[in-house]
Amino acid sequence: MQHKLRIFSGSSNPVLTEKICDMLGAELGSVKLSRFKSGEIYVNYEESIRNCDVFLVQSLSHPINELFVELLVMIDAAKRASARTVNIIVPYYGYARQERKSAPREPITAKMVADVLTTAGANRVITVDLHAPAIQGFFNIPVDHLTALDLISAHLKSLQIDRPVIVSPDAGRASTAEKLANHLDSPFAIMIKKRPAHNESVITHVIGDVKGRTPIIIEDLIDTGSTIVNVVEGLKERGASEAIVCATHGLFSGDALQRLDHPHIREIVVTDSIAIPEARPEKLHILTIAPMLARATRIIIEGGSIATLFKDAGV
Secondary structure, eight states: OTTTEEEEEOSSOHHHHHHHHHHHTOOBOOEEEEEOTTSOEEEEESSOOTTOEEEEEOOOOSSHHHHHHHHHHHHHHHHHTTOSEEEEEESSOTTTTOSSOSSTTOOOHHHHHHHHHHHHTOOEEEEESOSSGGGGGGOSSOEEEEOOHHHHHHHHHHHTOSSEEEEESSGGGHHHHHHHHHHHTOOEEEEEEEOSSTTOOEEEEEESOOTTSEEEEEEEEESSSHHHHHHHHHHHHTTOOOEEEEEEEEOOOTTHHHHHOOTTEEEEEEETTSOOOSSOOTTEEEEOOHHHHHHHHHHHHHOOOGGGGSSSTTO
16 A cells, blocks of 8 residues: 555645554655745645555645645646546535525635636545535545544543433534434434524524533534524523534634633534644544544545445445
């Protein structure tokens, strides 16, 4: 495996890439990433990758436009260095919330990102918990869509939570909430909300019984934290206990971490799909997706089924 596999990290999350390499027993590839005075990006692979299966690890988190272009330049440099395949591991796929037109004259940016990555020369995409699973269909190359749901449910089981109820913050997360509820053998509830503007929401209804229960809120990502706080406060008004908030991707834009240091939030669980700042609340618990990404990489190289990584083969 070592002779044909090369793994390189972009600027977004080198610590996660190092963990993946450790799991695979592979050395982290040497690549020079720098910027000209004008801000233009320069990439140089400092070792031969001719006829190698190259894996590039880059989350499209903040600053997303900078990291996106850096990934494109890394793909182009790998293709021009005669790599056999260029596989991109994108734990967090940015722009995924713009996956459809909800108003006239809007872009479908998630599709545009898929087109550009493919045109640049990517042969395969490995990603985790897309905001909209249908984004897989935006690509004309293989997409391995992984999920951190098993990882999160295992952690929640270890907490031995008293009278849990799984809460979907909106109808879009209902399917995920139902799967988590089945894993934990718990009831689940759905919150109905409206969005007056981006990163804003107002809770209008709660479907399901939450009184006297410990709500486990499941999301794909946490951005500003405003929606989560609204959900937590809405649950508290309806008699729920302190909440546990779970999400795959912790964007934590602006002062989100301070906002989430809320008296009605018992614990926040996220993965390391995005690098988390060192200064963070004690209630923030980080799970690593490195073993899952390493196993997926091994399956891609050696053959096998990605579905074997999950309890629900249909995920």
